[in-house]
Amino acid sequence: MDVKPPEAALEEADTLCQRRGVRLTAQRRQVLQILCAARRPLGAYEILEAMRDGSRPLAPPTVYRALDFLLEQGLVHKLESLHAYVGCTHPDHPHFSQFLICADCGLVTELEDEAIAASLKSAASETGFRPRRRVVEVIGTCANCAGKATD
Amino acid sequence: MDVKPPEAALEEADTLCQRRGVRLTAQRRQVLQILCAARRPLGAYEILEAMRDGSRPLAPPTVYRALDFLLEQGLVHKLESLHAYVGCTHPDHPHFSQFLICADCGLVTELEDEAIAASLKSAASETGFRPRRRVVEVIGTCANCAGKATD
DNA sequence: CGTGAAGCGGATAGAGTATAACGTCTTTCA
DNA sequence: TGAAAGACGTTATACTCTATCCGCTTCACG
Ligand SMILES: [Zn+2]
Ligand SMILES: [Zn+2]
Ligand SMILES: [Zn+2]
Ligand SMILES: [Zn+2]
Secondary structure, three states, rough: OOOOOHHHHHHHHHHHHHHHHHOOOOOHHHHHHHHHOOOOOHHHHHHHHHHHOOOOOOOHHHHHHHHHHHHHHOOOEEEOOOOOOEEOOOOOOOOOEEEEEEEEOOOEEOOOOOHHHHHHHHHHHOOOEEEEEEEEEEEEOOHHHHHHHHO | OOOOOOHHHHHHHHHHHHHHOOOOHHHHHHHHHHHHHOOOOEOOHHHHHHOOEEEEEEOHHHHHHHHHHHHHHHEEEEEEEOOOOEOOOOOOOOOOOEEEEEOOOEEEEEOOOOOHHHHHHHHHHHOOEEEEEEEEEEEEEHHHHHHHHHH
């Protein structure tokens, strides 16, 4: 598996934000760190819970504000079908990605498939539709879980 | 526009449910009727409001149960990005469809595009992923609204 | 320095979405 | 008729997200 360690993702985010002239504050960074460290999508309240180091009391707007920033910067994605968030696996370039979501183990794979992008674009343009945002999520069973089931 | 009148959709639903041996009760039928009559996606609580003929008090589980049934039977679809529901435009055969959602006027177009289906299937199978449910929603501007904007 | 604008974040409240749990009534079918 | 399954009413509650107000920090500008 070529999953980047969370530290690398965070350093990349630092660089990107600096280059863009936006501020990856401690709190935003912490949310990103929590998302990258988790091996699965997290709900806003799960992130909130993880942010509470037993010390501060934190309210929902705190995490939603951080998420808004991270979403705008393309550092995290929202999974609409789960109401949950994941760290982006390749935030260095703007992209629209697709997600394979395992309903059994929670594994999420972020794809950047040209053929899917092209077919969507073509279908939209046929009707004169101008795409802005694209939500592509496939819920099913990952190879690992499928293998176990058929053993 | 070849939009079916709501009555036709309801009669088709009657036939389908009878053939499948499931019960399209008055309440379920009413939810479907409300969705078909609306020219736009409706939230669960909007449906609930429409169901209250000024008489009965109705609670959320009522509409969610009806929606569960209609979703299972493929008579309605859920738009995950809007938390809203629409009547299916061709419920006679099992299908996975894609949605073009106009952010300006709320128009929703249900597509059944072979190329998109094929590219998704191919991308999934490359990783051994077994798809069960597919969420494909493109948010943007419809041809009509785009035309107005550039006038 | 002083000051004002902008951005960030704490805090409270509340809107909107969805489900759990339990009881009752109806339909189905042996 | 009687049992089982399904549909529905009801209450309560969990979960997701936003509005709003206020205070703090930062930083440019005079
Ligand atoms: Zn990404
Ligand atoms: Zn899995
Ligand atoms: Zn459909
Ligand atoms: Zn439009």
